[in-house]
Amino acid sequence: MDIKLNQTISTVSKNLGLRYKTVSDYYPYKSIKNTARVKNGVLYVKVSDKLKDAPNEIIEALGYVLLSKIKGNRVPPRYKRTYNDYIHSIIISESPGETKGFHDPHGNYFNLEEIFNSVNTKFFTNDLPKPFLRWSKKRAYRIFGRYDRSKNEIVVSKLLDENKTPIYVVEYIMYHEMLHIKHGFSYKKGRRRIHTSAFKKEEEKFPYYKESIEYLKKASGKERRFLS
Numbered sequence: 001m002d003i004k005l006n007q008t009i010s011t012v013s014k015n016l017g018l019r020y021k022t023v024s025d026y027y028p029y030k031s032i033k034n035t036a037r038v039k040n041g042v043l044y045v046k047v048s049d050k051l052k053d054a055p056n057e058i059i060e061a062l063g064y065v066l067l068s069k070i071k072g073n074r075v076p077p078r079y080k081r082t083y084n085d086y087i088h089s090i091i092i093s094e095s096p097g098e099t100k101g102f103h104d105p106h107g108n109y110f111n112l113e114e115i116f117n118s119v120n121t122k123f124f125t126n127d128l129p130k131p132f133l134r135w136s137k138k139r140a141y142r143i144f145g146r147y148d149r150s151k152n153e154i155v156v157s158k159l160l161d162e163n164k165t166p167i168y169v170v171e172y173i174m175y176h177e178m179l180h181i182k183h184g185f186s187y188k189k190g191r192r193r194i195h196t197s198a199f200k201k202e203e204e205k206f207p208y209y210k211e212s213i214e215y216l217k218k219a220s221g222k223e224r225r226f227l228s
């Protein structure tokens with residue numbers, strides 16, 4: 001039994017008015033799967049070991065998702081959202097064959113490692129640890145950049161690895177994703193907040209902020225969210 005996991009689960013259980021003894025543990029499931037069932041008056045909760053590094057808020061949210069069903073209650077949407085949000089960040093780039101051997105920062109025109117280093121020097125006094133850096137496999141046009149905390153990697157859309165892309169645009173994306181490393185996440189009322197006002201304020205300090213946004217808007221063809 002995992003003591004810390006079980007503490008969180010039994011707190012949720014009590015909050016929902018359940019009276020079972022709880023036994024919770026992590027399991028090395030191949031996919032992200034979590035189960036809860038009652039047997040002989042004991043509530044057994046099995047959680048995928050892919051969630052071992054998840055913040056407590058996530059485990060708590062998962063607890064509400066699983067135990068509301070046991071209780072026969074509707075799952076509160078905010079817990080579902082918090083949990084799903086986190087899972088999404090874990091699986092988004094975990095399709096088969098994509099996880100290994102693709103941490104190559106070299107593109108055809110830009111080297112993400114050089115860009116990371118120069119942005120780190122210019123804006124972060126070289127304080128940020130270097131994550132894995134790679135180009136996306138597909139020419140993603142909607143999401144140009146992504147920082148995946150569970151994998152410690154920054155992915156930049158291959159669409160931008162072109163001669164015509166101004167270097168400041170790639171630097172801006174790198175800068176945005178590096179701000180995620182610096183600021184982390186905060187949780188408010190069970191919801192993950194990543195683009196906080198402090199984040200945005202610092203983001204706007206990038207010298208080519210407006211130009212970069214304009215360029216990315218045109219490249220995406222749509223005025224939608226294009227950085228995650």
Ligand SMILES: [Zn+2]
Binds near residue numbers: 176180
């Ligand atoms: Zn972002």
